[in-house]
Each structure stands twice: as structure tokens, then as C-alpha cells.
Amino acid sequence: MRWIEPLGEWLDRRLQLSGVIRETALHPVPRSSASWWYVFGSAALTVFILQVVTGILLAVVYVPSAAEAWNSLQTLNHDLTLGWFLRAMHGWGSNFMVALVLIHMVQVFLFGAHKYPREFTWVVGVFLLLVTLGMAFTGQVLRFDQDAYWGLGIGASIMGRVPLIGGWLVNLMLGGPIIAGETLSRFFALHVFVIPGILIGLVGLHVLMVLKLGINEWPMPGRLVRRETYLKEYEELTHQDGVPFVPDAIWKDLIFAGCVLLAVALCAAIFGPFGPTGQPDPTIIETAPRPDFFFLWLYAVLSLLPPQLETPFLLIAPVIGIAVLLLLPFLSGEGEKSWRRRPIAVLTVLLLAVMLGTFTRLASYTPWSPQMNAWSGSALPERSLKDRSPLERRGALVFQAKQCRNCHALGGEGGQRGPALDTVATRLTPDQLIRQVLQGRGNMPAYGKNLSPAEVTALVAFLTALYPPGQMPARDASSPVALEAGGESSSSIRR
Amino acid sequence: MNKQNDVSRRSFLMRLGLLINGGIAALLAVPVLGYILSPLRGKASQGYTTWVSLGPLDRFPEGQTRLAKFRNPFVRPWDGQTADIPCWVRHVAGQTLQVFAINCAHLGCPVRWFPQSGLFMCPCHGGAYYADGSRASGPPERGLFEYPYRIDGDQLLIRAGELPTLAADAGTAAGGRKPCAG
DSSP: OTTHHHHHHHHHHHHOOHHHHHHHHHOEEEGGGSSGGGOHHHHHHHHHHHHHHHHHHHHTTOOOOTTTHHHHHHHHHHTSTTHHHHHHHHHHHHHHHHHHHHHHHHHHHHTTTTSTTOHHHHHHHHHHHHHHHHHHHHHHHHSOSHHHHHHHHHHHHHHTTSTTTHHHHHHHHHTSSSSSHHHHHHHHHIIIIIHHHHHHHHHHHHHHHHHHHOOOOOOOTTOOBOTTTHHHHHHHHHHHSEEEIIIIIHHHHHHHHHHHHHHHHHHHHHHOOOOOOSOSOTTOOOOOOOOOGGGHHHHHHHHHSOHHHHHHHHHHHHHHHHHHHHHHHHHSOSBOOOGGGOHHHHHHHHHHHHHHHHHHHHHTTOTTSOOTTHHHHSOOOGGGTTTOOHHHHHHHHHHHHTTGGGTSOBTTBSOOSSOOOTTGGGTSOHHHHHHHHHHOBTTBOOOTTTSOHHHHHHHHHHHHTOOOTTSOOOOOTHHHHHHHHHTHHHHHHHO | OOHHHHHHHHHHHHHHHHHHHHHHHHHHHHHHHHHHTHHHHHHHHHOSOEEEEEEEGGGSOTTOEEEEEEEOSSOOTTOGGGGEEEEEEEEEETTEEEEEESBOTTTOOBOEEETTTTEEEOTTTOOEEETTSOEEESSOSSOOOEEOEEEETTEEEEEEOSOOOHHHHHTTSSBSSOOOOO
């Protein structure tokens, strides 16, 4: 073992790295910053390294060809030893990385770490978020299955909404006129070369800035950031009450990063790889494409926006959102750091979290989509047929056969696009039901052309009987009066 | 030669070096940009749409709407199944047809035809269309995209080749306008 030290010295005389490494490792950080709250950034970096390693291993087998990509994933999943596990690690690693980046960002914002002099660290971080999301989306495309194919269609349709140059953008994105071989090659180049290259560069810059500017001190309520005095105060803090980064702070980073890696591996082992779902064959149209978890909220937003707001929202909202994030440290670069004295910051984070959570939850059962098989697959509840007249039962048949069930639930089964109809007779009179069926309104199509008068009569008879026991069906309070006053003539108009 | 002169000569040469590199970089950018933008040039030079056959007309009975598929006219050998494009053919009567793109006018998901209720329904965001392709409900702003068609002998031809989007629709691809038969 005597030879190790001379060898090290020999190497360092040529590499000249020990000074930099020692300086980096031993640089003082505020004692308060050696905290469990300051571990998310390094964990995100760790997962990124995992993604690079697993990504390279997958690229050894993956074939970026529209005709073969899906088959090569099947080979990875089923034929190669532990190929499924590597795919699962890469997929779960992606989810963990997005989650860690978001958590890290929220922590930084709530601890005021984006304020002077770390504004540009935040700006680089915003780009890191965008690039991470870019990796997640392009990665989903490389899993070249039905979801990927139709997801590309959605991307192209969004591009197509850009005024004037929309058509060009679509062709540029797809690499040609349709979603095909060149599209996948483009996204492969983006996912494997372009975006990771940018990501590595930005991560390097980000970490360098953290080292140069020093890690944010634990925010104390009332200790305000001022441009004139902050650097001096921070210098004093780190030198009077500082600890060396190694080992006083880094052991928490190491333990947390290890736990995260273990969690990724556990998720991968227990839940397995993501897809691929069906083959990327556009002629298989019996499919309900869904985006990956972190884009589900967007799926919900796109379903719920009013049509006339959609294009402006899609084109303007991202610009505003990114601009707000980029400008944030310059608009609030000074003052209070502690979240205890920044109620609006806390409320903003909570509001965004509740919003994204709600949309994601909605997208998990897509109440806006018709349930394509409900009309043929879901039986009518018994009580809606019991003791009914032949006409009402005929109406029940119409109700099923005309796919009303795809959008309207009965007995808890069926689509949720329209209201459930279990008690519809308490809300609408027979006249209103006829009008609604024939002319449609709101989100309901008009069925006037697709139902014969006899079918309408039967259907409305069935619906009119849908009210709970002990409750009166809806009635038009004015019609008896009108009938009485108008006598024969008005009643003949009604019929 | 005094020292100041020497420095300015060196810095002149450095600037010259930068200029030469900048010039070469600009020259090299031309083929790079041309390469990246080639999908646009392909469109400008020959266009991406042409007439493709959907098979004999009697495959589409009058009064019915049926799924048809065609091989996209512009393909690479490695496109695989992605170049098989489906569409809905509605044979109204005689020589009058409507050929709808499979892609929902909202965000491009594949719409399904339900003959019983006479509706096209989209599985993604809940768009619905009537039998004639006009918007019935949901997020789409307009009706289904239509391919121009013509009948050549017993063959039904449509003008297709490009993914229909709101942008491609305004041009030559699947147009929402009434088809120019012929």
C-alpha cells in the first residue's frame, strides 16, 4: 500500500485536480443548510445519471425505426435477460426525475433561494425543468406505441394551430407529411443527443453556480435580503457558523439519493416497465390514447377548455407561464426569504398543486370522453325496467341501441360526458325531454335526424319514468292553466 | 517596432481569424439549415398530396359509412404500419360521397363511427360529429376534415398524403370545403 501515495502525487502533478476537488469538498456551507430539506437537487442529479446509464443500455438494443421500434421493445421486455427491468428503471426514473425537479423547485421557491444573488441559478433551473419535461415527452414518443403515435398527432395538431407558420411547424416536427419513420428518427435524435446535451450543459452550469455563490442559508423570518449587504452577511454566516460540505452536509444527500435509487428500483421491480401498448398502426382505431402521468393534467385541460379559448390558451399560456417563472427572481429578488412571512408564495404553490392534482385526478377517469362500449356492454339496472309499460321498455331498447349510455350513466354505469339519468324525470318535463332529444343543447348532439317519431315517443316514455320512489316527476306548472284558458285549440297545438 | 504596434497587429490577426471562422460557419450553416428544413422544401417542390385509390366504389354501399385505408403516397421503406392511413367513406347516393379524415379536428385522435346513433365520437377529449361530418358537440371548433375525391371508372380516388391539421386544411390537404369532384 506504500505505493498509493506516490502514485497519487505523480498523477496529480499532471492532472492538477486535487486542489479543485478539495476546495469543492471542503467549502463551508451554513450549518443550517446541512438539512434534509436541501437534498432534492442532488437526488435529481443522481436520477439523471441513472437515466443516462439505463438510456445507453437501452440504446444498445432499441431500433429507432417506425417499422421496428415496437418489436425491439417487445424483445427488450420478453427476450433479453432483465431487459424489462432496465426499461422499467428508465421509465420510473423518468417519473422520479420530473417529480424531484418539481419538488426541488418548490423548495427553492419557498425558501427564497431564487433571490439575490442566485437569480441566474433559478433561471437555469427553469430551463432545466423545461428540458426535463422535453425528455419526458420525447421519451414517451420513443416508446413507439399507440399512445405515442396519437400523442404525436396531438402535438402536430397543437403546432397546426400556430398562425401563419403552423403548417411548416407540423412538417418540421414530423419530418415529413405524416407521422412515420422520419418522425421517430427526429425524436430519437432529440431524446438521445440534443436534449441530453443541453441538459448536461445546463446541469454543469447550475451546479457550478451553486458552488460559486454558496448554498442558500436557512431562511429566518425577518432576516431580509438586501443587495448591498447580503454577500457580506453570507460570508460571515459561512465562516462563523459554517461547516465543510464534506462530510457535514453531503451525508444527507448521499443517503437520500440512495433511498431514491432504491425506490426507483423497487417501483421498477414491482410495477414493471411502461408498455408498450398496442402497435403504432393508425388503422387500429379502437384505442383511447393517454399521455404519461406528468402530462395528464394537460390532457384534462385540453378537454375542458371552451373551444374558442383553446387556440389562444395553447399558444399564449405557455409563453406567459415561462415568462413569469423566468422573471420571478428579478421581480422579487430582495426582501423576505422565509415562507412563514410570504403567504402569497405559499398560497400560489398550494393553488398550483391543487389545480394540477385535480386535473390529473380527472384525467385518471376522463369524465369528458364517451364510454365507447357502454351501450353494448353495460346492462340496464333492474329497477329501471321493473313494472314498466311495453312502450317504456321499447324506449329502454332505444336508449341502449342509440348509444345514449355512452355519455349518460344509469345505475352508476355508462359515460359521464352528460348528466346521469337515474332521476332525470325530476329535472325535465316530458316536453323538455322531447326538445332536448330532438335538438340537443350544450354538449348534447341533436338526435332529430336519427330517431323516428315512434322511437322518440318510446324513449321519452322511458325517461319520464326515471324518478325515485316518493318523489314527484317534474311537471310544467303553467300547462294546466294554459290548457284550461286556451281550451281545445291550445291542446291541439300541443299534440 | 514598439510594443503597442505589436499588440495591435496580433489583435488584428486574431480578429481576422475570428472573421474567417465566422464566415466559414455562416457558409456551413447553409447546408445545415437546408438539411433541417428539407421537409418544407419537399412540400414546396412536389407537394405532399396526390390522388390515391380507396378501391372500387362498390365496396362502399349507398347510405353507409365505412372504414377504408390507403398506403400513404409518400413513404420510406422503414415507415412500417405508420404509413397505412385509415379514413371514413360515406356514400351518400350515386356519385355523391364524403371522405372524412380519421383525425378529430380538435387534436387529431381517431374518431369512431356509430351507425346506430349516426355519430362520430372521439375517444380522447369527447368530440362528436354528425353523419355528414359537421360538429355535434365537444371541444372541436369545426367539422371533420374531408378529403377531395373523384371517381375514375369504378375506382374511388381521394387526394391525400398529409396529416390533416387546422394548418394543413387551409392549403391543399384534406379540405373542409366541398370536394371538387374531378
